[in-house]
Amino acid sequence: MAGHHPLIRMLDRGALIFLGVLVAVAVLVPFLNLAFPPSSALHVPTYLVALFGKYFCYALLALSIDLIWGYAGILSLGHGAFFALGGYAMGMYLMRQIGTRGVYAHPELPDFMVFLNWPELPVYWYGFQHFPYALLMILLVPGALAFVFGWFAFRSRVTGVYLSIITQALTYALMLGFFRNNFGFGGNNGLTDFKDILGFNVQAQGTRAALFFVSCVALAIGFLICRALVTSKFGKVLVAVRDAEPRTRFLGYRAESYKLFVFTLSACMAGVAGALYVPQVGIINPSEFSPANSIEAVIWVAVGGRGTLTGAVIGAILVNYGKTTFTSGMLAPYWLFVLGGLFILVTLLLPKGIVGTWQQWRSQQRANAEAAGTPLPPAAAATPAE
Amino acid sequence: MRTLRERVVALMFAAIVLLAGAAAEAADLKEALARFTTDDFSETAEGIAEVVATGDPRAAAIIEALQAGRLLYTAEPKAVYYKDTNGKLFDAATGQAVTGEPSGLENVRLNNRLRRATDAAIGGLTLLAPEPAKRLTAAQAVFKSREVAVLPILDAALAKETDERIKRALAEARAAVVLHSDDASEQDRLSAITSIKARSGQDAVAALSGLPSTVPDTVSAAARDAIAGIHSQLVVWEAAQNAWYGISLGSVLLLAAIGLAITFGVMGVINMAHGEMVMLGAYVTFVVQELIRQQNPALFDYSLFIAVPLAFVVAGIIGILIEQGIIRFLYGRPLETLLATWGLSLVLQQAVRTAFGPTNKEVGNPSWMSGAFEVGHLTITYNRLWIVVFTLAVFVGLLGLLRFTRLGLEMRAVTQNRSMAASMGIRTARVDALTFGLGSGIAGIAGVALSQIDNVSPNLGQGYIIDSFMVVVFGGVGNLWGTLVGAFTLGIANKFLEPYAGAVLAKIAILVIIILFIQKRPRGLFALKGRAVEA
Numbered sequence: 001m002a003g004h005h006p007l008i009r010m011l012d013r014g015a016l017i018f019l020g021v022l023v024a025v026a027v028l029v030p031f032l033n034l035a036f037p038p039s040s041a042l043h044v045p046t047y048l049v050a051l052f053g054k055y056f057c058y059a060l061l062a063l064s065i066d067l068i069w070g071y072a073g074i075l076s077l078g079h080g081a082f083f084a085l086g087g088y089a090m091g092m093y094l095m096r097q098i099g100t101r102g103v104y105a106h107p108e109l110p111d112f113m114v115f116l117n118w119p120e121l122p123v124y125w126y127g128f129q130h131f132p133y134a135l136l137m138i139l140l141v142p143g144a145l146a147f148v149f150g151w152f153a154f155r156s157r158v159t160g161v162y163l164s165i166i167t168q169a170l171t172y173a174l175m176l177g178f179f180r181n182n183f184g185f186g187g188n189n190g191l192t193d194f195k196d197i198l199g200f201n202v203q204a205q206g207t208r209a210a211l212f213f214v215s216c217v218a219l220a221i222g223f224l225i226c227r228a229l230v231t232s233k234f235g236k237v238l239v240a241v242r243d244a245e246p247r248t249r250f251l252g253y254r255a256e257s258y259k260l261f262v263f264t265l266s267a268c269m270a271g272v273a274g275a276l277y278v279p280q281v282g283i284i285n286p287s288e289f290s291p292a293n294s295i296e297a298v299i300w301v302a303v304g305g306r307g308t309l310t311g312a313v314i315g316a317i318l319v320n321y322g323k324t325t326f327t328s329g330m331l332a333p334y335w336l337f338v339l340g341g342l343f344i345l346v347t348l349l350l351p352k353g354i355v356g357t358w359q360q361w362r363s364q365q366r367a368n369a370e371a372a373g374t375p376l377p378p379a380a381a382a383t384p385a386e
Numbered sequence: 387m388r389t390l391r392e393r394v395v396a397l398m399f400a401a402i403v404l405l406a407g408a409a410a411e412a413a414d415l416k417e418a419l420a421r422f423t424t425d426d427f428s429e430t431a432e433g434i435a436e437v438v439a440t441g442d443p444r445a446a447a448i449i450e451a452l453q454a455g456r457l458l459y460t461a462e463p464k465a466v467y468y469k470d471t472n473g474k475l476f477d478a479a480t481g482q483a484v485t486g487e488p489s490g491l492e493n494v495r496l497n498n499r500l501r502r503a504t505d506a507a508i509g510g511l512t513l514l515a516p517e518p519a520k521r522l523t524a525a526q527a528v529f530k531s532r533e534v535a536v537l538p539i540l541d542a543a544l545a546k547e548t549d550e551r552i553k554r555a556l557a558e559a560r561a562a563v564v565l566h567s568d569d570a571s572e573q574d575r576l577s578a579i580t581s582i583k584a585r586s587g588q589d590a591v592a593a594l595s596g597l598p599s600t601v602p603d604t605v606s607a608a609a610r611d612a613i614a615g616i617h618s619q620l621v622v623w624e625a626a627q628n629a630w631y632g633i634s635l636g637s638v639l640l641l642a643a644i645g646l647a648i649t650f651g652v653m654g655v656i657n658m659a660h661g662e663m664v665m666l667g668a669y670v671t672f673v674v675q676e677l678i679r680q681q682n683p684a685l686f687d688y689s690l691f692i693a694v695p696l697a698f699v700v701a702g703i704i705g706i707l708i709e710q711g712i713i714r715f716l717y718g719r720p721l722e723t724l725l726a727t728w729g730l731s732l733v734l735q736q737a738v739r740t741a742f743g744p745t746n747k748e749v750g751n752p753s754w755m756s757g758a759f760e761v762g763h764l765t766i767t768y769n770r771l772w773i774v775v776f777t778l779a780v781f782v783g784l785l786g787l788l789r790f791t792r793l794g795l796e797m798r799a800v801t802q803n804r805s806m807a808a809s810m811g812i813r814t815a816r817v818d819a820l821t822f823g824l825g826s827g828i829a830g831i832a833g834v835a836l837s838q839i840d841n842v843s844p845n846l847g848q849g850y851i852i853d854s855f856m857v858v859v860f861g862g863v864g865n866l867w868g869t870l871v872g873a874f875t876l877g878i879a880n881k882f883l884e885p886y887a888g889a890v891l892a893k894i895a896i897l898v899i900i901i902l903f904i905q906k907r908p909r910g911l912f913a914l915k916g917r918a919v920e921a
């Protein structure tokens with residue numbers, strides 16, 4: 001409405017503020033962490049860098065869920081699967097980097113394979129010693145799975161609750177599989193004891209700061225992609241599919257293709273989030289596939305406000321910060337009450353989430369102001385998504 | 387070995403009660419016991435045989451004490467004592483308790499040969515036990531152990547036996563012993579093979595393999611033929627066993643899923659807290675059993691009859707509260723309902739964890755649900771059988787409720803077309819609440835049943851919820867038959883895949899098959915047809 005250039009159209013004031021804050025954090029936090037000694041008041045402790053790096057990965061996952069749930073009406077209760085697959089791809093690269101520094105000092109096989117008497121590296125582990133290949137797999141594996149799954153599901157018009165249930169079954173099946181030792185992904189223990197990434201020690205302060213920075217950048221890029229998508233014509237059709245799928249189809253749009261594209265894109269984003277998550281927490285194991293994790297990721301989006309993008313990020317950070325605070329103190333046994341209560345209260349009382357409600361309140365204000373005859377500053381006239 | 391010991395303990399009781407008044411044999415016993423005082427292994431072996439031969443009521447106790455290293459003697463004067471499991475000392479010859487330990491007490495020592503002899507002696511003593519069931523298990527144990535030393539007792543038992551079934555078991559046991567003994571004739575061995583082949587089963591295969599190398603070729607050829615014959619029979623039995631396991635698993639799935647199917651059918655919402663209703667039902671059973679244990683243990687066998695209605699009411703009321711408090715406000719937003727009920731399930735789990743602790747709770751089987759019986763080579767445990775029966779009863783009851791009651795009629799109407807039903811004057815809100823209560827109540831009684839075969843812990847429901855969803859997705863929500871077919875298909879398919887793929891891969895395969903199946907029939911096997919469904 002406001003600008004004519006597509007870039008301006010796609011970034012309203014809220015999005016600009018969001019990106020500004022993100023970039024500032026991305027630059028400032030690593031700087032404050034590295035440039036000042038721990039004794040300094042300006043120093044950001046390394047554990048906080050790692051913690052928030054993790055939150056930003058979660059935020060990217062939340063963003064990917066918001067893209068499909070908020071704009072295409074696809075509630076995936078199995079998005080953790082794509083997150084974990086990306087994580088495993090990164091984990092495999094990191095495992096190959098250990099080389100002879102493992103407990104068994106085997107030049108090729110990771111420790112768990114030596115332990116299980118595997119004679120040689122399975123074919124699907126080939127190539128993971130090369131970072132570019134691992135990078136490709138981080139995008140390709142979740143994307144391919146989502147494409148195949150979505151192709152089947154959307155083509156036969158599996159929607160709504162049914163779709164949610166089978167996405168949950170998908171991640172559940174993967175979890176059972178990855179728990180098995182003979183799948184070749186470390187079974188129960190998963191992949192851990194990483195040494196270095198691209199030649200830098202994963203534990204080092206500098207590496208952590210760099211990973212934090214990369215996570216922020218990935219989140220920003222993810223946000224830009226989503227924002228570009230939902231403000232384009234494509235995004236309008238997507239919202240139409242969300243609100244009235246049969247009607248959109250009758251108008252001549254192939255709803256399933258739109259859904260399939262956005263679902264696959266979202267899976268790739270989740271994969272990237274997982275890949276960034278693994279070196280920062282130092283482990284990936286099959287419990288990442290558990291359906292409960294995927295559903296928890298959905299509540300981040302619901303808390304922040306679905307169909308707002310910024311809300312997904314804010315929700316992910318808020319809920320996870322709450323979780324960390326809660327589960328590290330005396331209140332740990334009550335966390336599930338809080339989380340469960342959050343699910344109930346948000347769906348009942350705050351269906352638009354924090355950002356959605358705020359946007360609604362703002363547009364209400366503006367409408368009141370307009371009715372009172374006050375002219376509006378043009379840049380602020382963004383329409384909320386819902 | 388443990389079963390052997392259990393049998394011995396039981397035998398001791400029986401022997402004391404039934405064979406009292408064998409005082410005349412005490413003299414023989416004394417002579418036999420004297421052989422234990424020489425600290426000589428071959429003397430001890432004789433002693434064991436003689437003690438068994440006396441048929442004295444204390445024989446079992448003495449041999450068992452010997453086996454456990456609780457048989458003691460003094461060389462001067464020659465006397466034998468045994469300690470019971472509490473360490474109390476008895477005179478072996480008279481059976482009277484001894485106060486104060488005599489000086490010079492020594493253990494009667496055993497070597498491996500003697501240990502086998504005591505095992506065989508105990509097995510042999512049980513072969514003559516007065517209870518038919520004990521004789522039968524003893525005969526079956528001998529069939530497996532093929533202990534040559536038992537042969538004389540086996541013959542004696544065969545001569546005495548009147549029960550046809552036990553007689554056959556004894557004859558089979560004898561055949562197994564003869565087949566593996568070193569000095570049987572070719573003719574004896576061949577007839578033994580015929581007799582073992584007639585028995586069939588995995589044990590028979592074991593009995594027919596690993597023959598001594600000295601047997602003639604005709605015998606080993608006959609044994610090979612017999613094994614081949616048994617194997618082809620076993621394939622059929624194995625299929626039958628798998629089918630039974632499948633039916634058993636299917637009935638559990640049906641029980642867990644049927645409430646879910648009803649609420650999904652009528653209201654179009656998936657209750658993610660359904661598993662927690664099952665869990666609550668199991669905890670109701672636990673509480674009922676605890677109260678019975680404290681107040682009136684005699685009622686224990688009836689605990690499930692108290693728990694079933696109670697669990698139905700408790701879970702049903704909670705269900706109605708959930709519907710009134712949460713779900714009512716979320717109609718038209720099925721995905722949000724999913725999330726809210728998931729949150730609820732977390733709260734309920736944590737609440738139970740806080741109230742009862744995170745560990746598994748002990749829920750017992752009533753006596754009529756314990757044990758098992760065999761049909762051919764099929765072992766059927768009573769608890770599984772009763773659960774199948776119970777499930778079918780619940781299914782039929784529910785079918786009747788839907789077919790013949792006012793509520794059932796209204797539920798079916800709302801399932802088919804909500805707005806039309808509302809226009810006809812059906813209070814859909816009330817139907818919703820009652821349906822949700824009913825679905826939850828059934829989950830509660832499912833919990834009572836599951837408490838009998840699974841660990842009762844706060845996570846109980848989690849284990850079933852995804853499988854239940856699969857049943858509903860697979861069977862469709864049009865009618866209960868879909869759920870029935872879905873549950874049994876999944877259960878049986880799972881159990882038939884398990885031997886080839888292992889339990890986990892079977893489950894993964896089933897999930898993948900359902901994900902593919904839903905492409906072909908997105909609304910399940912028994913989908914409702916009509917325009918209302920699309921809305």
